[in-house]
Amino acid sequence: MNTAEIGVFGGSGFYAFLEDVEEVEVDTPYGAPSAPVTLGSLVGRRVAFIPRHGKEHELPPHTIPYRANVWAMKELGVTRLFGPSAAGSLRRQIEPRTFVVSDQAIDLTKTRPNTFFDGPVTTHVSFADPYCPTLRATLVDAAVGLGIQHRDGGTMVVIEGPRFSTRAESKMFAQMGGDVIGMTQFPEVSLAREAELCFANVALVTDYDVGVDDIAPVSHAEVLKVFGENVDNLRELLFTAIPNVPTERHCACGGALSDSQG
Secondary structure: OOOOOEEEEEOOOOOOOOEEEEEEOOOOOOOOOOOOEEEEEEOOEEEEEEEOOOOOOOOOHHHOOHHHHHHHHHHOOOOEEEOOEEEEEOOOOOOOOOEEEOOEEEEEOOOOOOOOOOOOOOEOOOOOOOOOHHHHHHHHHHHHHHOOOEEEOOEEEEEOOOOOOOHHHHHHHHHOOOOEEEOOHHHHHHHHHHOOOEEEOEEEEEEEOOOOOOOOOOOHHHHHHHHHHHHHHHHHHHHHHHHHOOOOOOOOHHHOOOOOEO
């Protein structure tokens, strides 16, 4: 059964508890996705998984084939999409190891192809609320039930990378209203909206960003260490939330292209 209803972008290991796992190649108009898609079942729900950075984490954030990844999910029948990610905290009160279920985002990326509509067909999707409220609720409910330290809502600032921020940039991002910072949510989330997919993010806070109270600069190794120490909780959160995704869609995500073309 080379189809799925729920998709996950993430790092290696998130599909470890899926049943009847198989890999499929998906051709897209935008080239190959980051890796072959892993398909499996979870409590009767068909799930598709793509490691956004590739199988060996060989793709830095600015080179991830975001359009191919989202297109591949859509091609396989996915209508709901989870995009968990590592993030730095821009607020002293948002401590490392907290799970932030984002409700807003700020796009500060610069070079990434960020739309499926390059012409002659054009569209202007409504994007006031980038994350699906239904999927967000499933993540929050799962975090509450599991007793995981979490925050319901937060603004994700997405930078180009692959470098980390300067102290001045970090302080500016907080002044702009950012709560956490990462490198992969855009154009993932906006492409999902153009594809009329529900999309939700849970950000695992690995560190304080450098502009927070003159915190010492973080290294990539330190980020990976904290992420690795908490990946089991993140996996458990997703594997608790996914079976509870409602079978029917009642949000506005599925009609995002209505009255958007001009």
